[in-house]
Amino acid sequence: MMNRPIAGLPIAGRPTAGRQMMTSRLGLRIAAPLAIGILFLALWEAAVRVSGVPQYILPAPSAIARSLWTDGPSLLGSLWVTLQITLAALAAAAVIGGLIALVFSLSRIVEISLFPYAVILQVTPIVAIAPLIIIWIRVPFLALLTCAWIVAFFPIVSNTTVGLNSADRNLLALFRLYGASRGQVLWFLRMPTALPYFLAGLRISGGLALIGAVVAEFVAGTGGAETGLAFRILEAGYRLAIPRLFAALFLLSVTGIAIYLVLDFLSRRLLRNWHESAAGEAEE
Amino acid sequence: MVSAVGEVEPPSPILELHGVTKRFASGLEALAGIDLGVARGEFLSVLGPSGCGKSTLLRIVAGLTPPSAGTCRLLLDNAPGRIGFVFQDPTLMPWSTVTNNVLLPFRIAGRAGGEERATQRERALAAVRAVGLGGFEDAYPHQLSGGMRMRVSIARALVTGPDLLLLDEPFAALDEITRLALNDDLLRLWERHRPTILFVTHSVFESVYLSTRIAVMSARPGRIVADLKVELPQPRGRVTRTSAGYAAMCDSVSARLAEAMGGA
Numbered sequence: 001m002m003n004r005p006i007a008g009l010p011i012a013g014r015p016t017a018g019r020q021m022m023t024s025r026l027g028l029r030i031a032a033p034l035a036i037g038i039l040f041l042a043l044w045e046a047a048v049r050v051s052g053v054p055q056y057i058l059p060a061p062s063a064i065a066r067s068l069w070t071d072g073p074s075l076l077g078s079l080w081v082t083l084q085i086t087l088a089a090l091a092a093a094a095v096i097g098g099l100i101a102l103v104f105s106l107s108r109i110v111e112i113s114l115f116p117y118a119v120i121l122q123v124t125p126i127v128a129i130a131p132l133i134i135i136w137i138r139v140p141f142l143a144l145l146t147c148a149w150i151v152a153f154f155p156i157v158s159n160t161t162v163g164l165n166s167a168d169r170n171l172l173a174l175f176r177l178y179g180a181s182r183g184q185v186l187w188f189l190r191m192p193t194a195l196p197y198f199l200a201g202l203r204i205s206g207g208l209a210l211i212g213a214v215v216a217e218f219v220a221g222t223g224g225a226e227t228g229l230a231f232r233i234l235e236a237g238y239r240l241a242i243p244r245l246f247a248a249l250f251l252l253s254v255t256g257i258a259i260y261l262v263l264d265f266l267s268r269r270l271l272r273n274w275h276e277s278a279a280g281e282a283e284e
Numbered sequence: 285m286v287s288a289v290g291e292v293e294p295p296s297p298i299l300e301l302h303g304v305t306k307r308f309a310s311g312l313e314a315l316a317g318i319d320l321g322v323a324r325g326e327f328l329s330v331l332g333p334s335g336c337g338k339s340t341l342l343r344i345v346a347g348l349t350p351p352s353a354g355t356c357r358l359l360l361d362n363a364p365g366r367i368g369f370v371f372q373d374p375t376l377m378p379w380s381t382v383t384n385n386v387l388l389p390f391r392i393a394g395r396a397g398g399e400e401r402a403t404q405r406e407r408a409l410a411a412v413r414a415v416g417l418g419g420f421e422d423a424y425p426h427q428l429s430g431g432m433r434m435r436v437s438i439a440r441a442l443v444t445g446p447d448l449l450l451l452d453e454p455f456a457a458l459d460e461i462t463r464l465a466l467n468d469d470l471l472r473l474w475e476r477h478r479p480t481i482l483f484v485t486h487s488v489f490e491s492v493y494l495s496t497r498i499a500v501m502s503a504r505p506g507r508i509v510a511d512l513k514v515e516l517p518q519p520r521g522r523v524t525r526t527s528a529g530y531a532a533m534c535d536s537v538s539a540r541l542a543e544a545m546g547g548a
Contacts, residue, residue, distance in 0.1 A: 170375040173348050178392040179364035188391065192379045273424050274378040 059243040067243035068250065075232060075244075079251050082213050082228040085141065086259070089148030090209040094202055096149070097156030101198075104157070105164035105190065106182075115161075122154035126212060130219035144216040144228075151212030156201040163197025164190045199267035206259040214252065295323035296359075298448060298480045299345060303354035306340050314340045316505035317354065324447075327474055327481045329491035331537065332501030333545055338484040341506070342369075342450050345482060360447045365389050368441030368479075370451045374433035376425040376440075383421045386411050386440045411439040415469065431462035435469070442473065449479045453486065467494060468521065475519055488541060492516070492533045493524060500537065502544040510540040 041061045047053075048060040055063055068075075100118070104111035130147045137143035167189050175185050217230030229248055236245035299322040306315040314337035322328050330338050343349045344356050346369055360366045376385045383405075384391075390404040412421055415435040425433055434454060441449060451470075455463040471494060474481055485491050491498050492514060500510040516529050524530050 168375060170371045170373060171377065173343070173346075174369060174371075174375060174388075175392065176348060177346055177364070177367060177369055178389045180392045184392055184394070188388075189377070192377065195379070274380075274426060 056240040056242050059246055063243040064246040064250065067241075068247040071244050071247060075229065075248055075251055078227050078229045078232045078248075079255060082210075082217065082230060082252075083255060085144045085148055085213040085216075085228065086210045086255075088145050089152050089212060090202075090206055090259075092145065092149045093152040093156055093205050093209060094198075097153040097201070097205070098160055098198060100153075100157050101160035101164060101194075102186075104161045105194075106186075111161065118154060118157055121150055124150075126151050126215050127219060130216050134216075134220050140220060144213060144220060147216030147219075148209050148212030151215070152205040152209035155204040155208065156198065159197045159201030159204075160194050163194030166197070167193045196267075196271055199263075199270065203260065203263045203267060206263045207256055210252070210256050210259060295325070297321050298324045298359050299482075300357040300359070301341075301345075301354065302357075304341070304344060304351045304356055305353040306337065306344065306349070307352045313505040315344075315351075316507050318506070318508055320499060320508060320511075322480060322482065324480055325478045326497055327483065327495045329483045329485055329495040329498045330501060331485055331488065331491045331498050331541065332506060333503050333541075334486055336501045336503050337506030338486075338501060339452050342452050342482065342484055345448075346450055358448070364393060365444030366447050368444065368446035368449045370434075370437050370441045370449070370454045372453045372456055374425070374430075374437040376433055376436055378425050381422050381424055382412055382417060382428075382436050382439075383408055385425070385436055386443050388440060389444045408439075408443055411443040412436070414442065414473065415439045429462075431458055431466060434458060434462075434466060438466075438470070438473075442477070442479075445477070446479055449481045451481065451483045453484050455490070456486070463490075470494065471520055488534055488537050492530060492537055493520060498537060500540045500544055509544040512537060512540070 045061050048058060059067075100114075104115065126147055129150075133146050133150075134140075134143045137146055164186075167185075171189055172185065175189055180188070213228070214230040217228040218234060220231075229252055233245055233248045233252075236242070236248060299320070301318050301320040304315055304318040304320075305313070307313050318341060330341060332338050340349070344351050345358070346367055347358075358367075377388070380388075386408040387404065390408070409421060412418065415438050417432060417435055417439065420428065420432065425436070428436070437454070441451075455466050458466065467490060470481075481495075483491070483494060495514050498510075498512045498514060499508050500512065501507065502509045514533060516524055516527070516533065
């Protein structure tokens, strides 16, 4: 395809020193935190065994692992409940947040009038309003979803609004010169410009949706058939089943990390051809 | 077509500016009474110091900003695509390939059927090849060097076959070697298609080498202080740069420019 090599264009099939360095760096990226983690767990295990701290104050990692093994299936069931709320809230935040940003970008008046209220919704502690929402919305799933959505939507709205307004001035002039309609400017220029901003917001919202879902479950409290992971944590605390509490916490953090990694991967995939944050790696 | 012996048929005008003045809301006066006529097929350089309102003049001609006073009359179809614009930065869409960037004017024009679409694609690919980027049709802007990006920008401006090409210091940010190469490429494109070119620059050498006529502007508020014909033989090339005529012309244009900056 290419008739001459140019700087910055990766040449296929030729392993370079740079690429080797990159793979070794990637190895280090995994190995180093892993080593720290193992060291930390070993010290923890040793400290608990030597000091003889009772399990209901600080369980040893081995006890947590055992609990993870025995309670694992039922905890995973609860995790699934929480995960459903989280993902639904994230999806709603992406769609509704994106649409709100779109409306904001189309009308300055609407943005000026409504943005403060979005901020108010964002800064109000969800713990404080969750009981109200749970009373107002009788369907538990929807109530929890709403709580998680309130926590998660703001980064998407604010980021995407900035992105939609960040189109290159000269490109805007060029679109005008060629007689583009507002719709075309939006579709061909503003929306692609906003994509990296939207994705950055989405990555933040992913973690927030999980936190929102957990907080809402804490407040909602009730068990019933659909018991989320947060309620299991509360329950384990009441029963002094501390290893199970830790096991549930462990699952929660793994879920948070997984959500982040998936969204990070998605954003790299979508931006790999053009955005600096993603392109930098290909060019190294 | 019949003209009396010894009489040259007056070239048909494409652009007429009368008393064009631009004052910004801040009170800054960028242009003060510009009178300028441009004939079809001319390569006119607008030469002046930085901040003299050259770019503003170009934006007024393109219809991107209205003049505060005076008139700007374009004698060409009102249809979009009759004017091409090249900015100082390549101004490409980083998410689009070279071909799709060049296709932008057609995309905006829209409503193209399957057959027309194929023709447009052909024209875009031809424009990409015309600026020497054959083989890079599917590359993304971040994979290209600064000079190559500028070539894409020029291809995009040319793809609609514009009657008037407006270039706003397009090569100012490029290194010397790339700039010289792009100067020659621009000359070849102009010789082949003969669009009218309005070329804003602050380089005396560039303006003399490229243009058939040079309008020298004073420092802000910009006004045209000299209108010089460049009589160097066509087609121009490496030989031009070493000719005595070129040196003499550069010298005289420099003198007028110095006069404009010191005198105004």
